[in-house]
Amino acid sequence: MSAVPSREALAALRAALAAGGFEVASAPADTWSYGSDNSRRHAPPDLVAFPRTHDEVAAIVRLCRAERVPLTARGRGTATTGAAVPVMGGLVLSLERMTRILELRPDDRLMVVEAGCLNGAVQAAAAPHGLFWPPDPTSAEYCTVGGNVATNAGGPRSVKHGTTRDCVLGLRAVTGAGVELRTGVRTTKGVVGYDLTRLICGAEGTLAVVTEVTLELQPLPAATRTLRASYASAAAAGRAVAAVMRQPVVPCRVELLDRGSLEMVRADRPEAGLPEGVGALLLLEVDGSQQVLDQGLAAVAAAARVEGLVELRAARDDAESAALWAVRKALSPALRRVAPTKVNEDVVVPVSRLAELIERIEAIASDEATRIVCFGHAGNGNLHVNLMFDGAAPAEAAAAGRALAAVFRAVLALGGTLSGEHGIGSEKARFVGLELDATQMALMRTLKQAFDPDGILNPGKIFPL
């Protein structure tokens, strides 16, 4: 497997890249910002390359392989897990100049884009044709499709419309051996050979560098309607989520805010008008044609009326919808002000265990005297667990570390998984062994070897070092 590259290897790579006429940055001032992502980790790369074509990517991978220099592919660095941080140095391959939309075929509901194309650019191009691409991470405006593929990105909408792997038909990529790989189909069905497309989705750039993605688009719903349901407790909200998800009108968003989140919103935005005695809040959104929305909303509202409901408020128009969502939007900026350090995990449990997870997390927060705020995509059982502390204070950091490990153990004990849409990166690599057993890990390492024989692609990610 790959290690930190030698001075000689880097010199040889630099010379080869120069000889090939590739656009490369190597001055520390130019490479510094390519050493971090949204995890607040930082490790400066030795080199950053800016390819403009698939063939340039393939050539650069081959040069790195020849010199055994680690290569970390990067979109716009919005990962929260250190997935884009070149922890062993080497070369960062930035896809930021490969942003073209190569094909848009509305009748086939498909689009082919270069990996550096922004998610927001996809939506902007699809919308005039009445289409959209489902993945909608918070960073949609400035994250890339390639990054979405690498982490199997989700977002609120995936509760109804699926995560990235459900909406990608095929890929063009370069393996760690520098070989072009085309996977998948241009159709919504296909079963010829093994599903390499979904194997690469979520692999965080450790199997291949994705250069082009064939996206499955979906018809844009004509309109949406929002519902805010306030509950006395997380347990009541959890029961409501299960009830909502069992009836036939699947909402396009089912977002939960826990007690800690609500306290922050209350302090920050008294005008949101949260009722008293609320232990958890759900924001529910239904999409569809104008005519069916009233019935859809009524069905979801009926399901949300479980014991413990404190208030149910339906938006009558888009302005009222926006006001209800403002509560959720206020949360991220508020979180940033609470504590110097925020660790944001995105665990998932079966929907029926959501309330229990929140209760366990409250106990852990109390035991370790660490402030934890939870919200997230409850319809998938996907909870964003935010640990707030001062990383510069050793005792606080240690307590947060213990709390995090306890949260992960609770998630697994409840039949859950460590990540729903952020992935593992380097932040969670040491916890992967809690979820995956030795057989799975060994098999995954063998697959890694098949795609990337010299282990040059994004070393130090997913697998514990």
Add this chain to the structure above:
Amino acid sequence: MSAVPSREALAALRAALAAGGFEVASAPADTWSYGSDNSRRHAPPDLVAFPRTHDEVAAIVRLCRAERVPLTARGRGTATTGAAVPVMGGLVLSLERMTRILELRPDDRLMVVEAGCLNGAVQAAAAPHGLFWPPDPTSAEYCTVGGNVATNAGGPRSVKHGTTRDCVLGLRAVTGAGVELRTGVRTTKGVVGYDLTRLICGAEGTLAVVTEVTLELQPLPAATRTLRASYASAAAAGRAVAAVMRQPVVPCRVELLDRGSLEMVRADRPEAGLPEGVGALLLLEVDGSQQVLDQGLAAVAAAARVEGLVELRAARDDAESAALWAVRKALSPALRRVAPTKVNEDVVVPVSRLAELIERIEAIASDEATRIVCFGHAGNGNLHVNLMFDGAAPAEAAAAGRALAAVFRAVLALGGTLSGEHGIGSEKARFVGLELDATQMALMRTLKQAFDPDGILNPGKIFPL
């Protein structure tokens, strides 16, 4: 890779199975029927084992591996491609006694079943909870969940609700090394490590023997409504399919019958009342709550009104729906009477190319004087192409062979794929190289090696020999 087992190897395996107390059949009268599937191929196995537990499966795989005897896992033999035919002899591992439903959790919309559980049994168990599992192949009543996973089965409903890989959360399996493998999650999101679940879906039992499957269930729609749209030509019907699939009300079935299919129905069922001058027919079904169905039907009907529409008939109740669907149901029995041999392929093209594919197939049928009847899941661009001939007449069989190759070339030229839901098996293995390039094939063979180091699992399938 595996070859036909030696007499000595079989004797040693027989002795080991007897010593282990496994239930095994070896008399030709008992093993004969395990040599065929719905492809009309036949190759008798030397042995058939009937395990009742995961551990028994694992032990049998290890014994086969020790003696290098091929092992073909089998559900109920409904595959149309020879996927369940033990072309090299050896042992057939029948999952028919592993039919238990291990867990049913309506609040989490999941169910865990043994691989031999029938698809129909899953539906029967889920329905009282208002839930269903989307895959609905024609053989649903008597095909197994394990077989659905092996072929990534679809069916009409997958146009809205997805194919098997979209509705499977996790697997328990035994690799070709005889090792227990657990994959996936119990949640609707998850991105921890590589997606082994979807790699095994559609792998036709060549990577691992699946013993247990965690199914993602969906809420049962309250009701359905049907629409029959008759068009002057396949081109007009193709335009209608694209229009229907671009608007926001996704139908739960979009079935197409071509001119040849309609001729058969007309001869067989004059009471179906097909209008004159019809070159292609669409059956469209919308599902949802009673209240929204009228609007949904209206939206789909509006989209279906393209130039070339001859007649549009909406069912007013379930009886009228059944009458409209009777046209489609009459087709399979009618096909069986037309010619001694029927080759049924399930090619897919992008929706916008469907009409062109039908036209090309009409030309091929004429060139090769082979009767070809097409129908299928048009919303996915998934066409069942039925070549009707007398396999005992060498000239007819040769012409059909040329026609089939020409159909596959046309499909690939239109950006399509050779199979949407039946898979490759042994029937199509020699055509796989037309679709997959050398890099894909080499990588897939390496993955196969990682799961099944001695190549004992279902040899002769997917990969050309």
